[in-house]
Each structure stands twice: as structure tokens, then as C-alpha cells.
Amino acid sequence: MTATTSELPQAPFAKGGANEIDQAIAQKLLAEALSAGGDYADLYFEYRSSSDFSLEDQKIKNVGQGVSMGLGVRVTKGDATGYAYCEVLSMERMLKAAKTAGQIASGGGSKQAISIEEIRPVLRYQVDNSSLRLPPEHKLALLRRADVAARAASSRVVKVEASFVEQLRETLVISSTGRMVRDRQPMMRFGVHVVVEDGAKRQSGSSGGGGRKGLEYFDAESTSPEAHGREAVRVAEAMLDAREAPAGAMEVVLGAGDSGILLHEAVGHGLEADFNRKGTSNYSGQIGNMVASELCTVVDDGTVEDSRGAINVDDEGNLGRNNTLIEKGKLVGYMHDELSAKHFGVEPSGNGRRQSFHCMPLPRMTNTSLLGGEHDPKEILESVKYGVYALKFSGGQVNISNGDFVFSLTEGYLIEDGKLTAPLKGVNLIGNGPEVLRKVVMLGSDFQRSDGIWTCGKDGQSVPVGVGTPTIKISEITVGGTKA
Amino acid sequence: MSDLVKELCEVATRVAELCKKKGADDAEVLVRDGSELTAKVRLGKPELLQEAGSRAVGLRLFADLRSAVTYTSDLRPEALERWVEDAVALAKISEPDELNTLPDGGFATEMPDLDLYDPACEALQASDGLRVAIAAEEAAMAADPRITNSQGASWSRVLGGSAFANTAGFVGGVRGSYVSFSVEPVCDEPDGKKRNGSWWTGSRFLSALDSPEAVGLEAARRTVRQLGSKKIDTGDRQIIFDAEVARSLVSMVFGVANGSSFYRKSTYLLDREGSEVASKLVTIKDDPHMLRGPGSKPFDGDGLPTRQNVIIREGVLDTVLCDTYTARKLGRASTGSAGRGVGGSPGPTSSNLYLVAGTEDAEQIIASSEGALYVTSMMGFGFNSVTGDFSRGAAGFLIEDGKLGRPVSEVTISSNLDTMLKGIDRVGNDLVFRSSVSSPTLRIANMTVAGN
Incomplete structure (x- = not known):
């Protein structure tokens, strides 16, 4: 498969972004969060970009897209937690969220400056593989392949639905214990659902898969769109004659x-x-x-x-x-x-x-x-x-x-x-x-x-x-x- | 119209116009604004205070019979402009579907005031929530010495507003409030197993809530009565669903009696309209106009006027709930039942869905059902909508000497929803509209209980 790749979406709070969060900003927010006397605070920045595609009755039925972004601030005092979030990353809104979360504590906080160190985790998945880089046609083709295979698998198939959902979630966590960690988490999920009919009997079956992977997932014979299409039909047909269970x-x-x-x-x-x-x-x-x-x-x-x-x-x-x-x-x-x-x-x-x-x-x-x-x-x-x-x-x-x-x-x-x-x-x-x-x-x-x-x-x-x-x-x- | 709703309506209209300007033939825009305040306590101490507000906008636009659905929480004008341009581009990759257009007129023009917002909820503070939660948990803990622990008590207030506009000129908005709290006490079995039970109250109006003491006491009663629960022997029995659990059967009926399940052939009720699908005692209605109703709404997710629908009338399948798209798929008219979230396409939904009350007290039903299993909780997802096959985990009580007798757990109850609905032979009078799905106590003539 030849792919024209484009840039992956990038969170505004990432390095070089429109709302870049650096150590100075983080320190200011954490100080505000702990100002009422909390023991511990953390900041959780998240940017989530997702797309979804679905096919039904041999037609692409839905194409969708969405973005959500925000900051969650948590402050703990003993076993009690204060939590607040904001969806606009302006200093004013972020400080307000930090203050609201901090209200779980009462009294006064220490003025100690928090030193923050960025930790780089071992990578268990590769964001470069994310299907979000590829144009939508590639994903629509997967849905069509599953549909064709499912219909070809049996004349009893009366309905085929297929879906593909992909997501990239970028996170930045900064804690009052000085941890600062970034991650980019790709995710995709593919699914096929069929209904088969035999006279008055009807039954459904489905198959699906995915993970923090790119479209190379579909290269293997056992996880190809065709394999999922056929598997959904196999399950539905097998269960068509199901008898009462003990x-x-x-x-x-x-x-x-x-x-x-x-x-x-x-x-x-x-x-x-x-x-x-x-x-x-x-x-x-x-x-x-x-x-x-x-x-x-x-x-x-x-x-x-x-x-x-x-x-x-x-x-x-x-x-x-x-x-x-x-x-x-x-x-x-x-x-x-x-x-x-x-x-x-x-x-x-x-x-x-x-x-x-x-x-x-x-x-x-x-x-x-x-x-x-x-x-x-x-x-x-x-x-x-x-x-x-x-x-x-x-x-x-x-x-x-x-x-x-x-x-x-x-x-x-x-x-x-x-x-x-x-x-x-x-x-x-x-x-x-x-x-x-x-x-x-x-x-x-x-x-x-x-x-x-x-x-x-x-x-x-x-x-x-x-x-x-x-x-x-x-x-x-x-x-x-x-x-x- | 409140200032908030007015503002949301303006945003929705502006985005709809923007879509047209950017090349869409038509568009629908939903703007939602919500603020939540949550307080959780455990063993008398605050465990969580959460407070936040959020706003998001979702749209579906049409261009050359193609469509795209997108959402964002970034409402800055320049970001909205880019977002709409992306959506127009996205629509180009979908396939034409002649059914995928705005409704052919008939949009709601009158907006009945359904009394969905209680201004008294606005003034509530975190401290009010904590006080109620602490009192409710305390009442539960004090009710019985066998209560030894607690999962805590949780209180929440939600204030929300939403507006919907389309390029055919419809615009409407509503706002609503909802307050609720719940308690979950825990007690111990001699063998170390624990038993938890819970109870809750909720309403759009503060004054309609049960007292913390009443909720705590009921939670305690529901917890300790399970002590000593055991499996019972496998066999067929009468089953009584208490009013709380019976709600899930009513939800299942909606799941198999809506336009989406019909056109997708994923319901055992296909081709059964106008025929008997339940016992004569069963009438299930969907009423979006109930004053102060948790699921009430003046217009639906397509902008059409809502109306009362009877899904099952005295046992006969009467109306299958449809939004515009599923109605067109089935060659019929919408029932005004479109639901829509910010992030998705519209689909059929219920509003205030309920099984109409009978005349008997629940106690009478219990008293005349010797040997029946009285079910107070169910677990799992064992329902196949295509075949109606039903099998779920259950816990409750054996009816002995006309009363709730020994507690039962770790059993399954199985049958087929078709057989179950036809087998409903007693309907209680204890219908309460606490949430958007309601049912009185129901008895089903026979199901298989699997245990020992």
C-alpha cells in the first residue's frame, strides 16, 4: 500500500504549540492548586483527536471527526480529592480550575517551590504508525473489503455493517512530586457485524480487533478485513441452529x-x-x-x-x-x-x-x-x-x-x-x-x-x-x- | 427564554449559517453547555469534590446528499471557521444517500414549557452536597449494627442548557436541572464475603427529593436483608421483578421496538407490528411532555415536535419509535423520537419511557406467589435482540409464607423476551417517575433459574 502521509495532529500544550505548557507555568498552577493546604496536586493535559467511519448496506454511512481538549486538576488532602477541569487553556481558566480543585483543603499552604523533572518513558507503541496520518480513503477501502468478503461468505447474509474508529490521545502529566511526563497514545478499532437469515430464523455475529497499531494490522491474513468479515458470518451461521443451553x-x-x-x-x-x-x-x-x-x-x-x-x-x-x-x-x-x-x-x-x-x-x-x-x-x-x-x-x-x-x-x-x-x-x-x-x-x-x-x-x-x-x-x- | 439558552441559540444559528457559507447545502448544529457539581463522602469524611463547566458544539452537514458529523470544544471564532471547513471537506468522502437530508419540514413551532429547570438548584454549593451525603450515609450506618462499612454516599447536581438549529430556519433551546444522591452501605458475612446494597433519589426539582434519612434507611434495609444469600436449586419458577429492576425489561423493549433495530433487522419483533407481543396487562408508553419529567423535551433531535407514543397497547405492538432517518429507511413518518448527542448522528431514543401501572399492591403480588423468585438486582449483558434470548445473573429472595423469605444470589434467570412479555401475569401499582425509564413491580409466569 502506498500512502501519502500527512502530519499528525499536535496538542496546543506540546512544545512549540499555541498554548505550550512549560515548567514555569506548571509551577504556577501547582502552587495555586496547593495554596489552600493540599498535600498533593497533579495537572493532566489531554488532547484527543478522533475519526470514525462506518459502512452499512454497501454504502459509507457515516464519516465523523472530533477534537476534545482540556486540563484536569486534582488536589488531595488525606483521603479527600478536589477535582476541577477547564476546556480553554488560558492562564485565567487554568488558574481558576487549580483554585477550585484546591478548595478541598483549608488552612494555608507552604510556599515551597516545586522542582520539576521531565521523565521519558520507554515506548511500547509507535505513534508514527497512526492511521490518522493516512487519508480517509484507505480506511473506507477496509470497510468495503470486509463487506464484500462477508457477503461472499454466505447467501444467508442479509445485513453487513462495518466500522473503523481511530484516535490519537496526547497527554502531559505534571505532579507536585516533580514528575512531568508526555505521551502520545494511538488507538484503532475495526469491527464487522452481520445478520444472517434462514427462513424465519435470524441470527447476528460479529468480529473485530485493533490496538495501538497502524494499518499494518490488516496485513496479516488472520486479521485482514476479509478475515473479520468471514468470521462474523461464521459465528452468525454457527449460532443459527443453536439449541437451548443446559x-x-x-x-x-x-x-x-x-x-x-x-x-x-x-x-x-x-x-x-x-x-x-x-x-x-x-x-x-x-x-x-x-x-x-x-x-x-x-x-x-x-x-x-x-x-x-x-x-x-x-x-x-x-x-x-x-x-x-x-x-x-x-x-x-x-x-x-x-x-x-x-x-x-x-x-x-x-x-x-x-x-x-x-x-x-x-x-x-x-x-x-x-x-x-x-x-x-x-x-x-x-x-x-x-x-x-x-x-x-x-x-x-x-x-x-x-x-x-x-x-x-x-x-x-x-x-x-x-x-x-x-x-x-x-x-x-x-x-x-x-x-x-x-x-x-x-x-x-x-x-x-x-x-x-x-x-x-x-x-x-x-x-x-x-x-x-x-x-x-x-x-x-x-x-x-x-x-x- | 433564559439568557443562557438565548446565547446557545445564537451560537447554533451562527454555526449553521457558517456551514452554508462554507459550501454546505444544509446543516444541523447542536450546542450543549453543562456544569456539574459532585460531592462524595465515605465514613463521614469528604472523599471527592468536583466542580466544572463545559461547552461543546456538534454538527451534521449535508453537501450533494453526502454528510459528515463532527464536534469540537474549541469555540473560538477562528477555530470554528476551520472546523466547519474541515467538516465540508470530510463530507466529500462519504457516499450519497438520498435519505440523508433535513426533515421535509414540520419543525416544532410551539415550545411547551415542561418545567424542567429548578432555579433553587443554582444556589447549591459543595457544602450543601457534602451535608446531604454525610447525613444520608450516617442514617444508613446508624440503621443497623450489622452495617460495618460503606462504599460512601454520592451527591450530584447538573445544570445544563442546549440549543439546536438547522439551515431550514428551526432553532430551539431548553435548559434543565437534575439533583440526585445515593448511598451504598456494606455489611459482612461470617465467611468474609461482603454484601452491598444501595438506594438513591433524584429529581429535576430540589423539593421533590427524598430526605437523606429516608434514602439512608432504605439503603440499609436493602443491604442487610441480603445477609446469608445462597444459590438455590436449578429449576423453573415464577419470577417477580421489583419495580427498580423491572425498568431494565422496559428498556429492552425500547431496544427491540425502534426504527434502528427494525431497519437493521436486529430485532426479534420484525414484522410483528399490530400483533400480540405481550400479555394484555402490558401497555408501554413514551411521554416526552410529562411536566418535570427527567426525560421530557419539547422538540426532538431533528427539530420536530415531540409527542406521546404508545409502543405496546394492551399487549399489541403499536408504534415503533423512529427518528427521521430510520423512518425514511422504513418508508414511514418520524414519531418525533430523534435523540442526538454533540458527537454523533441522530437516532431513535425514548424520553420518559414507562410501563403503565396496574392496580395491585406489590405486597399482594408477593403474598400470592409462593415459591417465586423475587429479583432485586440483575447483572450482565445476556440479551440477544435478534432472537430475544435472555439470560442474566440475578439476586433477590425466595417467596416463603407469602413474604420475602431467604435471600438468593449467584443464580441466573433465563428465557426469551418474547415469552417473558407474554408471560407477564401481574402488574403492580407502584410506578414512580424517578428516572427516564420507569416500571411498576412485574410478575412473569415462568423462567428457568440456574443455580445448584
């Missing part, structure tokens, strides 16, 4: 990759340290205890190159890291933001993330994985007499306090005597985090990361995340079918 507790085998959604819900959220700081998670006070079967080692890794969950630096200016959460079944660490790290007296783990400058950071996951085991995936399936094989999911949810979690299956099969015998209607699986992880009895050697499709929601904030698992066998989990 109801009740039984053995379940989870396929490699997307099943990480189980992990994300079952343990991930419960190990975010804000809940543990407050003692409201069922993993509170459990460090050092066995919380999973010995087979389970769980990590949260912000350093996976080009992945959807990767971060060079988190939204508090701490570098992305690979953190082990559970080691051979034993709970060894939580995911921290600045506030919880201070509370527990540990190093920040690089998990302080936020949706945008409108929101304060929270401990959030990046790429959460259950590491692979020793079993041949085939052997795992063959070991099941009667159960469910779960392959694709639409999402999940957890109640942090009691640990109950669900995840919603969109492609699953009945296992009888070690063989897949029938596709099953979409169902929810429900379990209790710590209990289910103790019931992990086999792990495949086929560890795989999900393609970049997942978004995690917490307290009304969405952030992109990744998951990964091998094939997993759980000795018992409740399957929410209709066949009692």
Missing part, C-alpha cells in the same frame, strides 16, 4: 484468548486497590493467602507492545509496568493508583487511569492475563463428559463486594463425551470469583491474547483494556441456560 452447575471449558473476560471480572476488579483500601472488596486483607488454584498465575501487564491495554505511562505520570497479582494461586499484589499506593505504603504500579481530563484517575487494569499451563487443549476438551465449551463473549460484570460475577457467552457448544456436539444459545455464566479460581483444574499450553476489542467500565469511566488466557477447564460453574 441450566445448572457443570464443567466448563473456556477457549484461549477472549475468555480472559472471566479473569477480568472474577479477580481483576477485586484486585484494584481502591476497593481494598476501603475494605469493600472480598480480596481485602487477603495478600499472602491462596485465592486461586496452584495452577493460576495472573499478571496485569501495561508493557505488552502495541496492545489495546498498553500504556507507556499511566494518567498520573507513573510508568506502565508488568505486575504479578497472583502467583501459583497466592495473592501477591494489588493494582494501585497514587492514592492507594500511598495508603498501602507501596510503589505505584502504573494502573492510575482515567477516561479523559473530565475524570479523576482510578486504579484500572491494562492487559490482564492468566498464564498458560501444560495441557494440550485437545486433551482438556476430551476430559469433559458433559459440559459447555465457551468461545466468544459479549461482556461481563462483577459485584466487587461479594465477588459474584457473570459473563455473557455469544458462541458456545455442548460437550458430550469429550466432543463438541451442538451449538448453544447465548447464555450467562455466573460464579463467585475466589470460588471459581479455586476450581481451575486444567490449563492449556495455548496462551493467547484477545484481539483489541475490550473496553472496561468503572464508576462511569471507560478505558481500553486487553485480556489473555490459555484454554481453561473449570470443574464447576453455573450455566444459565433454559433447559433445567
Whole structure:
């Protein structure tokens, strides 16, 4: 593909920009933020430029574009946080935001000057690859290729929708502890959704992927637009003849990759340290205890190159890291933001993330994985007499306090005597985090990361995340079918 | 018209004219201005105070039947000019769609005053929010010694204004207020598991809110009653949805009965208009003209007048909610249901969506449903709109001796929405319009519960 490239959008607060933020300005703003007596303050500048393209009924339906920019100022005093933001980067507005956030404290602040040092993070993704540099025609062509492939895949296809969304998010974090870090985070996501019809039966299927990558993502055969188009049709057709799923507790085998959604819900959220700081998670006070079967080692890794969950630096200016959460079944660490790290007296783990400058950071996951085991995936399936094989999911949810979690299956099969015998209607699986992880009895050697499709929601904030698992066998989990 | 709305209307009109000047055939512009004040407390101490205002403008413009949708928060005149030029250029790469034009007239001319703004909300300060949140949490913590911890109490006030203008000469603006607060206490099981429950109140008018004490007490009641929750055996049962949870069923009905799901063939209700899709006890309405309603609006996202629509009338699928585009796709007229955000294209939305109340007290329904599962919370996304298949996590109580008996958690309830709506055999009289989707207590004759 020959590409005419253009300049990427550049934040006005960047070096040489119209509203360049230098150390002197940052010092002035931080001083204002702390003037009422706050213990800590940070400034979060964000510039987000995005485009989206969608195709429907063989036509480009929507082309869209947007820019949002602002400064979020946070001040903490003990466990209390003051937060304010502004969308215009004039000194007057920025000072006002700093003052508003600072009002969480009362009394008087110290006049000590803050010395600021710029930190340069290791780069886990290359902004030069961003598809935003390429003219829109390149992206429209991807949508058309997926559409053609999906229609060609089956005569039962009655609807094809495809979408491409790209974004470049430029951030600058400056804290009263003297950290100053810049990052430019590219992101793209491609998706295909189809509806197939056979007489009176109708079913939908989808496929998608992406990450902090450029259009080279589509060069691989397995992630080409055609592959996604065909995959969406395959899922829809497979589920067209789905039969009622069984109801009740039984053995379940989870396929490699997307099943990480189980992990994300079952343990991930419960190990975010804000809940543990407050003692409201069922993993509170459990460090050092066995919380999973010995087979389970769980990590949260912000350093996976080009992945959807990767971060060079988190939204508090701490570098992305690979953190082990559970080691051979034993709970060894939580995911921290600045506030919880201070509370527990540990190093920040690089998990302080936020949706945008409108929101304060929270401990959030990046790429959460259950590491692979020793079993041949085939052997795992063959070991099941009667159960469910779960392959694709639409999402999940957890109640942090009691640990109950669900995840919603969109492609699953009945296992009888070690063989897949029938596709099953979409169902929810429900379990209790710590209990289910103790019931992990086999792990495949086929560890795989999900393609970049997942978004995690917490307290009304969405952030992109990744998951990964091998094939997993759980000795018992409740399957929410209709066949009692 | 308030000064704010007048100002927003001027901005919207000016940007619409600018689009024409820069080469667009037509344009629609939405300007939104909002200010939020949030106070969170936990265990009696302030945890978060957040205060900010924001303004953004979004547009959709048309040129040679092509269109583009863009938004920005940079409202400086020179930036707006560049932004509009970019949008005109962007439209050139889309494909012509003869349905993608402004509505063919019929724009709203009368703007009923729906009483959506309470001036008393303006004067509220962070300290007022903190005081209410602290009182609500305190009431919850004091209500029962078994309450040992708290996720905190949260209070928020939102003041907003918006204006919409198009190049056909329509311009309209509204402003609104909304205040709410919630409490989430936590208690402990002997085995270390925790149970959380929550309760909330919200209204456009300050005087209509429940007291902090009432909200705290209800949150406490909803939390401690879950102690000892366990799975129950797998099997088929009657299911009662409490009024709070039943709202999500009503939302699902909107999801499968709107123009977008119809033309995209992503609803099991396709070809079912005019036929029975629910039991005779079910009537679902969408009423944008409810005074002080959380979802009320005088005109829709296309600039057309809004109106009351009956989606399901005594069990029969009556009106599928459409905006202009989806209506054209389906060869029919808009129902005045366009919704639009700053950053996107219009699409069908509901306003104040509700299932019409029945005559029975919830207690009567409970008393006559021995062995039923009374559901007070649901989890997960297990709904396939194309097939209607429904499967979600649930928690609640078993009805024993005509009352809420032992608490139940970690089960799923499954069926198909089509079967569920037809199976609604009792409808409560406890309908409250606290948010934009409302329902009374509902009973469904049979669903599969998966547990042990």
C-alpha cells in the first residue's frame, strides 16, 4: 500500500504549540492548586483527536471527526480529592480550575517551590504508525473489503455493517512530586457485524480487533478485513441452529484468548486497590493467602507492545509496568493508583487511569492475563463428559463486594463425551470469583491474547483494556441456560 | 427564554449559517453547555469534590446528499471557521444517500414549557452536597449494627442548557436541572464475603427529593436483608421483578421496538407490528411532555415536535419509535423520537419511557406467589435482540409464607423476551417517575433459574 502521509495532529500544550505548557507555568498552577493546604496536586493535559467511519448496506454511512481538549486538576488532602477541569487553556481558566480543585483543603499552604523533572518513558507503541496520518480513503477501502468478503461468505447474509474508529490521545502529566511526563497514545478499532437469515430464523455475529497499531494490522491474513468479515458470518451461521443451553452447575471449558473476560471480572476488579483500601472488596486483607488454584498465575501487564491495554505511562505520570497479582494461586499484589499506593505504603504500579481530563484517575487494569499451563487443549476438551465449551463473549460484570460475577457467552457448544456436539444459545455464566479460581483444574499450553476489542467500565469511566488466557477447564460453574 | 439558552441559540444559528457559507447545502448544529457539581463522602469524611463547566458544539452537514458529523470544544471564532471547513471537506468522502437530508419540514413551532429547570438548584454549593451525603450515609450506618462499612454516599447536581438549529430556519433551546444522591452501605458475612446494597433519589426539582434519612434507611434495609444469600436449586419458577429492576425489561423493549433495530433487522419483533407481543396487562408508553419529567423535551433531535407514543397497547405492538432517518429507511413518518448527542448522528431514543401501572399492591403480588423468585438486582449483558434470548445473573429472595423469605444470589434467570412479555401475569401499582425509564413491580409466569 502506498500512502501519502500527512502530519499528525499536535496538542496546543506540546512544545512549540499555541498554548505550550512549560515548567514555569506548571509551577504556577501547582502552587495555586496547593495554596489552600493540599498535600498533593497533579495537572493532566489531554488532547484527543478522533475519526470514525462506518459502512452499512454497501454504502459509507457515516464519516465523523472530533477534537476534545482540556486540563484536569486534582488536589488531595488525606483521603479527600478536589477535582476541577477547564476546556480553554488560558492562564485565567487554568488558574481558576487549580483554585477550585484546591478548595478541598483549608488552612494555608507552604510556599515551597516545586522542582520539576521531565521523565521519558520507554515506548511500547509507535505513534508514527497512526492511521490518522493516512487519508480517509484507505480506511473506507477496509470497510468495503470486509463487506464484500462477508457477503461472499454466505447467501444467508442479509445485513453487513462495518466500522473503523481511530484516535490519537496526547497527554502531559505534571505532579507536585516533580514528575512531568508526555505521551502520545494511538488507538484503532475495526469491527464487522452481520445478520444472517434462514427462513424465519435470524441470527447476528460479529468480529473485530485493533490496538495501538497502524494499518499494518490488516496485513496479516488472520486479521485482514476479509478475515473479520468471514468470521462474523461464521459465528452468525454457527449460532443459527443453536439449541437451548443446559441450566445448572457443570464443567466448563473456556477457549484461549477472549475468555480472559472471566479473569477480568472474577479477580481483576477485586484486585484494584481502591476497593481494598476501603475494605469493600472480598480480596481485602487477603495478600499472602491462596485465592486461586496452584495452577493460576495472573499478571496485569501495561508493557505488552502495541496492545489495546498498553500504556507507556499511566494518567498520573507513573510508568506502565508488568505486575504479578497472583502467583501459583497466592495473592501477591494489588493494582494501585497514587492514592492507594500511598495508603498501602507501596510503589505505584502504573494502573492510575482515567477516561479523559473530565475524570479523576482510578486504579484500572491494562492487559490482564492468566498464564498458560501444560495441557494440550485437545486433551482438556476430551476430559469433559458433559459440559459447555465457551468461545466468544459479549461482556461481563462483577459485584466487587461479594465477588459474584457473570459473563455473557455469544458462541458456545455442548460437550458430550469429550466432543463438541451442538451449538448453544447465548447464555450467562455466573460464579463467585475466589470460588471459581479455586476450581481451575486444567490449563492449556495455548496462551493467547484477545484481539483489541475490550473496553472496561468503572464508576462511569471507560478505558481500553486487553485480556489473555490459555484454554481453561473449570470443574464447576453455573450455566444459565433454559433447559433445567 | 433564559439568557443562557438565548446565547446557545445564537451560537447554533451562527454555526449553521457558517456551514452554508462554507459550501454546505444544509446543516444541523447542536450546542450543549453543562456544569456539574459532585460531592462524595465515605465514613463521614469528604472523599471527592468536583466542580466544572463545559461547552461543546456538534454538527451534521449535508453537501450533494453526502454528510459528515463532527464536534469540537474549541469555540473560538477562528477555530470554528476551520472546523466547519474541515467538516465540508470530510463530507466529500462519504457516499450519497438520498435519505440523508433535513426533515421535509414540520419543525416544532410551539415550545411547551415542561418545567424542567429548578432555579433553587443554582444556589447549591459543595457544602450543601457534602451535608446531604454525610447525613444520608450516617442514617444508613446508624440503621443497623450489622452495617460495618460503606462504599460512601454520592451527591450530584447538573445544570445544563442546549440549543439546536438547522439551515431550514428551526432553532430551539431548553435548559434543565437534575439533583440526585445515593448511598451504598456494606455489611459482612461470617465467611468474609461482603454484601452491598444501595438506594438513591433524584429529581429535576430540589423539593421533590427524598430526605437523606429516608434514602439512608432504605439503603440499609436493602443491604442487610441480603445477609446469608445462597444459590438455590436449578429449576423453573415464577419470577417477580421489583419495580427498580423491572425498568431494565422496559428498556429492552425500547431496544427491540425502534426504527434502528427494525431497519437493521436486529430485532426479534420484525414484522410483528399490530400483533400480540405481550400479555394484555402490558401497555408501554413514551411521554416526552410529562411536566418535570427527567426525560421530557419539547422538540426532538431533528427539530420536530415531540409527542406521546404508545409502543405496546394492551399487549399489541403499536408504534415503533423512529427518528427521521430510520423512518425514511422504513418508508414511514418520524414519531418525533430523534435523540442526538454533540458527537454523533441522530437516532431513535425514548424520553420518559414507562410501563403503565396496574392496580395491585406489590405486597399482594408477593403474598400470592409462593415459591417465586423475587429479583432485586440483575447483572450482565445476556440479551440477544435478534432472537430475544435472555439470560442474566440475578439476586433477590425466595417467596416463603407469602413474604420475602431467604435471600438468593449467584443464580441466573433465563428465557426469551418474547415469552417473558407474554408471560407477564401481574402488574403492580407502584410506578414512580424517578428516572427516564420507569416500571411498576412485574410478575412473569415462568423462567428457568440456574443455580445448584
